[in-house]
Amino acid sequence: MNAPVRKPKSAAGSRSDSVYAGLRRAIIEQALMPGDKLTEDVIGERFGVSRTIVRTVLARLNAEGLVDMQPNKGATIAQPSLSEAHDVFETRMCLERQVLARLSEKVTADDIERLQRHVQLEIKANEHDGPAAIRLAGEFHILLASLSGNGVLARYVDEMVSRCSLILALYSRPHSSDCSINEHQQIVDALRAGNSQAAIDAMDHHLKAVTDRALLSSAADKHRDIRSILDRYAS
Amino acid sequence: MNAPVRKPKSAAGSRSDSVYAGLRRAIIEQALMPGDKLTEDVIGERFGVSRTIVRTVLARLNAEGLVDMQPNKGATIAQPSLSEAHDVFETRMCLERQVLARLSEKVTADDIERLQRHVQLEIKANEHDGPAAIRLAGEFHILLASLSGNGVLARYVDEMVSRCSLILALYSRPHSSDCSINEHQQIVDALRAGNSQAAIDAMDHHLKAVTDRALLSSAADKHRDIRSILDRYAS
DNA sequence: GTATGCATAATTGTATACAAAAGTATCGTC
């Protein structure tokens, strides 16, 4: 008997919300890539709003870790460092464990069905792999979090998941889905069976696998730390 | 061999940072109380900046859950509901457990000493109980989180702690410190002894106690002049 | 006394203007 999920009604008017949603989607679907410059005028022109609006949106994305901002230099899509990536994954795992601990206490048949339908969607989207598949994989986790009934937890999970998109874009192969759908299915199955520990274990295993796929595969390929490169040539 | 703790370099220039810091401190020290109206003109006038700056600051505080904003109605100090309060405490406990799990693996003698010094500060501040005591109690947890070395985790703990100030202000006795210093000392002792489980247990017990103390009685309303309060925080 | 409309004031939402800073191109010197 949860209250209807009220939307956070983010500060500014609905005008900025659509800009926010658009930019966020572009980042998460990896249309905008880490490092890309976000010039206020350009964005404002495309979305048909003034720089005032764009500015608030960029500040918000910056607070969520999706955008980097430097004084007098403007905004770019964030490029999380490897150590930051580890922090994100660790925190994400901590939060999602809690989500499953809560869920296995209170999950309803309705919830299970909704989760199962989502997994079906993922399977379908994966056949013609596109940007939608990436988004859906993340949204599975966000759905779980929102079903947990703890809004604060859900917001943090949401943030962690979207930041993972950036990490994937930086350190993993292009457009590799970060989630094996099989593992999602296992989580749903464990929840349906009412097996709390199995559900948490499945999530644990899943996120460890995601971390490995994301970071261990090609750390050296894409990410280059200028400092360490110079070190090799300084002597 | 961690990189030096870089500050988040929050989006906008240093102009807005001082307004942000001032408002935030006023909220955390409970000079501004939940429900108080935050008129953009008034704040801008007191801090000597234009509404543009104030607006970005309010949006930021809103994103952190310290300020409520409604379209065309403006901003007020947030009044977290009882259910939101529970969500915050639950999430906070989840995060702080992780902090201690990390810390007990890697804490140094230097860290311990810093924590011990902080507890001493708390003891001293508690003698002439003022707003500083409230702030210091929260900062103990923030210090723990920052020593954990996970910046993402630290940011979330920071947010949770400051939102707890609001909850305290709403549901607890005025200016009751949320933290018994004794319990802080126990955590430091457990860390010094290198006893990971004891440290986590101590934190667990502490936060449960905080939750109980927090959600006891109701607050009393007084008529306070926003302007004069802001003056104290505008420098 | 309480309620209802309307005029007025206060406040917010957004665009624009202008100054400061950063970036870029041009040119002369060596």
Place this chain on the structure above:
DNA sequence: GACGATACTTTTGTATACAATTATGCATAC
């Protein structure tokens, strides 16, 4: 051709202007 100084362009930081919305006060009716 490489380097550096200078003028010009672009972009950001902040204030202000103005329209739209909401709150307030006051008179009137019941």
